[in-house]
Amino acid sequence: MPLPNRVRPDGTLFADPARGLFFGNRGGRFHDPARQEVPSRLQATHHWLCCVLSFKDRQRRVWGRGYTELFFCDEVTAFAAGHRPCMECRRRDALAYRDALVKGLGLTETPLFPEMDRILDADRRIGRTKRTHRLATEQLPDGAMLLSDDGKSFLALRGTSALHWSPAGYVARGDRPQGMATVLTPPATLAALTQGYRPVWHPSAEALLTLGPTGT
Numbered sequence: 116m117p118l119p120n121r122v123r124p125d126g127t128l129f130a131d132p133a134r135g136l137f138f139g140n141r142g143g144r145f146h147d148p149a150r151q152e153v154p155s156r157l158q159a160t161h162h163w164l165c166c167v168l169s170f171k172d173r174q175r176r177v178w179g180r181g182y183t184e185l186f187f188c189d190e191v192t193a194f195a196a197g198h199r200p201c202m203e204c205r206r207r208d209a210l211a212y213r214d215a216l217v218k219g220l221g222l223t224e225t226p227l228f229p230e231m232d233r234i235l236d237a238d239r240r241i242g243r244t245k246r247t248h249r250l251a252t253e254q255l256p257d258g259a260m261l262l263s264d265d266g267k268s269f270l271a272l273r274g275t276s277a278l279h280w281s282p283a284g285y286v287a288r289g290d291r292p293q294g295m296a297t298v299l300t301p302p303a304t305l306a307a308l309t310q311g312y313r314p315v316w317h318p319s320a321e322a323l324l325t326l327g328p329t330g331t
Contacts, residue, residue, distance in 0.1 A: 118178050119153045120146075121282055123186050124195035124269040124299050125245050125261045128153050133283035135320045136186040136317060141196050146183045157243050159183065161236035162229070165193035170204040188282060190314040191271050195260035195299040197239030204221045212312050219306025231303075238301030252291060256300065256308035258316075262297040269299070273320060284319030288326060297318055 119130040122139075143159025146152075163246065165187060177184045187193040191199075200208040209228070217225050218236075221312035226234070240246050244299060252272070261270045262275070270292070277284040298305070308314070 118151055118176060120183070120185050121195050122192065123282075124271075124280060125191050126196040126239065127245075129282075131282040132256070133188065134188045135188045135192070135282070136168070136315060137165050137190055137193055138168050139163070139185045139187060139193060139201070140182045141185070141317040142182070144180070144182050144306075146178055148178065148180050151178050156185065157240070161238075162232050163196075163198040163235065163253070164201040165190060165198040166201040166204045169329070187283060189317040190256050190322075191260060191316055191320075192280065194301075194304045194314055195259065195307075197235060197301055197304075199231070199235060199304070206321055212307050215307035215310040215312040216303055219308075219310040220303060231323055234303050238303050242258070245299070246301075247294050248302060250298045250305075252293060252296050254307060255296075256315045258300070258308045258330050259305055260299045261292065264292075264298060271282075271316075271320070273316075273324065276324065278323055280297075281292075284317040285323055286319070 117132050119127055119128050121131045123129060130300045141158035142162035145156040145159045146154045152212050162268045175181060175184065183302060202209040216231065238246065255272055257273050263270055270277040271280055272291055275291050277289045279287040
């Protein structure tokens, strides 16, 4: 039985066999090692990280007494949920992300990572509720994740397309929405994407982009 440690673009946790491309955490343990059910808490701290799956041959007992291990379909998913690249295992990506964020937000000084995490924390949640943002799709960069109008689907923007998300990858391709939309990706991360940070996409995204407008 898979643990409920897979992360949706809205930041919620669920169980699914798909492992995904990235691993991460939310600053410590917030699950119950004895029960291993969906946690009642949202995080341990506001340091929400996106890490590589393997680093220095470290071995862990997932959802034991250490921190709460999480898994993401891809970096686009992790960004939508509110995570950012880890400085330890993804140093180059973390520095590139921060540089792009500083430019995108027009900051006069480069923040330390704890301060940047506070910026992201204000963007991604209101208490225990996912914070969304109503924005014009024409202004959104590639890698932005939307909630569909009916609230049932997650859509990742890529060029003129919107890719339909699933735990195991993107499963359909449609036209990029027009007008205002409910955006899951925090504005600070949108600023980094606008300034040229390129997130890692699941390979299914490239596969869909070679197909017709509706992914057929």
